[in-house]
Amino acid sequence: MDEKLNKDLIDEVLFCKTYVQQFNQLKKIKELFSSVEEFMVLHCISSHNTKDLISKIKAAETIIDNDLFIQNYLNGLIDKKNSGVSIHGISRDTEIPRTTVKRWTNSLIQRGLIVKNSDGYLVPTSLIREYNKSLRELISKGYIDFASFYSSLEINKL
Numbered sequence: 001m002d003e004k005l006n007k008d009l010i011d012e013v014l015f016c017k018t019y020v021q022q023f024n025q026l027k028k029i030k031e032l033f034s035s036v037e038e039f040m041v042l043h044c045i046s047s048h049n050t051k052d053l054i055s056k057i058k059a060a061e062t063i064i065d066n067d068l069f070i071q072n073y074l075n076g077l078i079d080k081k082n083s084g085v086s087i088h089g090i091s092r093d094t095e096i097p098r099t100t101v102k103r104w105t106n107s108l109i110q111r112g113l114i115v116k117n118s119d120g121y122l123v124p125t126s127l128i129r130e131y132n133k134s135l136r137e138l139i140s141k142g143y144i145d146f147a148s149f150y151s152s153l154e155i156n157k158l
Contacts, residue, residue: 021142077123084121
């Protein structure tokens with residue numbers, strides 16, 4: 001088999017493996033959320049402080065329990081200045097109409113996954129960690145499996 005054909009087959013296999021992972025992730029999102037848009041709204045809110053959280057993790061000398069550390073960080077967002085995101089900001093970032101964002105944020109507030117902080121911006125609650133645990137585990141496992149598979153192909157030997 002010539003090198004181009006072999007590379008094309010590898011590309012097709014990688015595409016199929018990626019598709020399966022994305023399909024499984026979407027099934028899990030559908031199981032946990034009312035719509036993909038609701039998931040996008042929650043993800044936009046929860047990822048707004050990711051950069052700050054990562055810097056706090058790096059700055060910490062020792063973290064005994066990662067989940068507890070993140071839980072405490074999320075609980076602190078209610079009183080932290082400049083920590084949330086507005087409905088307008090979510091609408092801009094997700095390209096979902098503001099009225100739809102408002103409806104999804106109200107649903108997420110009722111479920112306790114987000115709250116308005118002292119500045120009136122939306123922040124995630126610590127409940128989000130447990131709620132999204134199965135999705136995080138599925139995605140992490142998918143990336144690890146994909147990386148293992150990809151490295152086993154020995155593409156450089158082609």
